[in-house]
Amino acid sequence: MEEIIIKKGAWSPEEDQKMKDYVMRYGIWNWNLMPKFAGLSRTGKSCRLRWMNYLRPDVKKGPFTLEEREIVIKMYQQLGNRWSAIAERLPGRTDNEVKNFFHTHLKKHLGQKNIDAPVKSRARPIPRRTKKKADKAQEKPILFVDISETWSNKSSLMISPEAGSSILSSSSIITFDQNENFDMEKTVILDSNPAGTTHHHHHSSSDTLSTIDSFVDTTSFWLHLLNDAHRLIV
C-alpha cells in the first residue's frame, strides 16, 4: 500500500484550481472520496471547509456592510453563539466568517454591554440540526454512489434499457439502495459503457436489479460519467 502524505495548512492556488475544476465537472458527491479523484492530498474535511468558506462561487468576499453588522449583533442577542444560524441570515457569509467577524470586530469594539448573548455557550434552545437528510434530498436530488469495499453487498449499478429517454438513444444507469425502488427521477443517461465492456442487463420489472461486479475496477470512470450525466438532469 502506498503511503499518502496528507497536506495541511494554507491552500495553494494550484490546489484551489484543482478543486474548482473538479467540482465544476463532477459536482459534490462525497467529501471523503473526492480528494482522491480530484488529485488532492487533503482530507475530505479540509476540502469541504475550503469549498464552503472560500471556493464556492456564492461566497461573499470583502468587509461586512453596516447592515450585515447590525444583523450579526441582533442575531447574536437572539441566538447566542449559533454562528451557522446567524450566517443563514447573511447571504454569502459563512459561519466561520461570522464567527471571526464577531470575535475580531464586535466583541472587543462594542464590549459585552451592547451585545449580551441570551444563552451561555453550548446551550442550544433550538436543535442544531433542523434539516433531515430526506428534506435535503428533496431540495436537490443527489446521486448517491457507494463505492466501499463491500460495494456488492450494499448497492449496485443498474442499467435499464426501458429507462432510456428520447433524449439519447442509450442505456440508463441508476444507483439504488437495497430498499429503494426504481426511481426515474434518479435515472442517469449515459452514452457508453466503460472500457467497452457489456454491462447491459435487461429487466422486465422495476425491481429486478443487477450488480456490476467489476465496478471497483472502474470506479473512477463510472463516477465521473455518473457525475457528468447527473449534471444533465439536475
Place this chain on the structure above:
DNA sequence: AAGGATGTCAACCGCCCAAGT
C-alpha cells in the same frame, strides 16, 4: 529602523448528530 505587541482570519481539532447498517 527594529522588533515586540496586537489584530486578523484561514484552517485545524474534537465533538456532535442523523442516518445507515
Place this chain on the structure above:
DNA sequence: CACTTGGGCGGTTGACATCCT
C-alpha cells in the same frame, strides 16, 4: 439495540500583517 459513517458545528490555533513604541 450498538456501532459506523459522513458531514456539520463552535472553539481554538498559528501564520502572517499591521501597529506601536
